[in-house]
Amino acid sequence: MGEERKRVLVVGGTGYLGQHLLEGLAGANGESRCDLAFTHHRPIPPQELIDAVSPVLPFRVDLITGDGFDAITAKFGQPHTVVNCAALSVPRVCETDPVAAMATNLPSSLVNWLSSFSNQKTLLIHLSTDQVYDGTKSFYKEEDATNPVNMYGSSKVAAEQFIMAKYPNYTILRSSIIYGPQTISPVAKSLPIQWIDSVLSPGQEVEFFHDEFRCPVYVKDMVNVILTLIKKWISEGKQMQLLLNVGGRDRVSRVQMAETVATIRGYDHLLIKSVSASLVSKPQMTSAACLELPYERCTVPGY
Structure with missing residues (x-):
């Protein structure tokens, strides 16, 4: 047998x-x-x-x-x-x-x-x-x-x-x-790298947190x-x-993640605006950095 x-x-x-x-x-x-x-x-x-x-x-x-x-x-x-x-x-x-x-x-x-x-x-x-x-x-x-x-x-x-x-x-x-990369059967949940690419590709300024690390x-x-x-x-x-x-070997902020995507995709780094995660609690904060699902504030600075 x-x-x-x-x-x-x-x-x-x-x-x-x-x-x-x-x-x-x-x-x-x-x-x-x-x-x-x-x-x-x-x-x-x-x-x-x-x-x-x-x-x-x-x-x-x-x-x-x-x-x-x-x-x-x-x-x-x-x-x-x-x-x-x-x-x-x-x-x-x-x-x-x-x-x-x-x-x-x-x-x-x-x-x-x-x-x-x-x-x-x-x-x-x-x-x-x-x-x-x-x-x-x-x-x-x-x-x-x-x-x-x-x-x-x-x-x-x-x-x-x-x-x-x-x-x-x-x-x-x-x-x-x-x-x-995306999955065989695409998932509805927004993915971090794909999301960064999608918000930078139109050529408009986007705010990202500089003091939140993963x-x-x-x-x-x-x-x-x-x-x-x-x-x-x-x-x-x-x-x-x-x-x-x-976790990965690199401890990076949201800004650093966005800069990496911009470099690989050839986007202007001036589109990336650095802001503090502390602003997320303010009602007037409407940047893509806090509204898109992968970018909920978690305040975890990596391992």
Whole structure:
């Protein structure tokens, strides 16, 4: 008899990181010999994604109620690895509806489903955020205290604490802002680099924050981190309880990000107007720097 094929489930597989991860898993399939599945919340999963990463099984799941997980058990079986990319991640939306943010971002139904398997050997890789920190210093370490300044960060802290208390085999990745190319099935959420390009391309002045910093991480690097963890788990089978900061090597402001895009795309740097993030609280502040979704103030100065 041949070796059992490993099963990997990507929760939130139609999102930005989820789609890139499915691509990465499909590309490594010959080496890892994994069966793939993903969850989605929309009525019908995007056919172009299914075609690109086939063979793959899509499952419609309600992460708040848990409806749909039984179908995964019946058709796919217990996964060897689950990667939870699903989240309500736009800070403005989280502030507007904190109940929905907490219900969506706290993976209680997912953890309860994994706990229903008698061996509880599935590795759960959970995506968190650098917005769990308060931004009062730079170069955060994993052991630093969390003190989120927005609802998105608070919901992610709650999720981390829930997983660590309720499930024995996990890795939590606190990611900084993720950038990279558009997905196979385009996501509606505005992407940072694409957004900067779109607001600079008309040739009009745009304001960007000079005193808010992140450590942007390339999406393919993020995928490689996850693939490495999956391979380690599959090859060694040793229980994990890891909490990792995952960011790029450069700590940059919004202005610096915009300047990089301008240089590559050939835009005039004079279009980039430097402003303080403290202005975001003022009603008269109407610059694109604070209105566009990726540029909600999070005050996180990177790791």
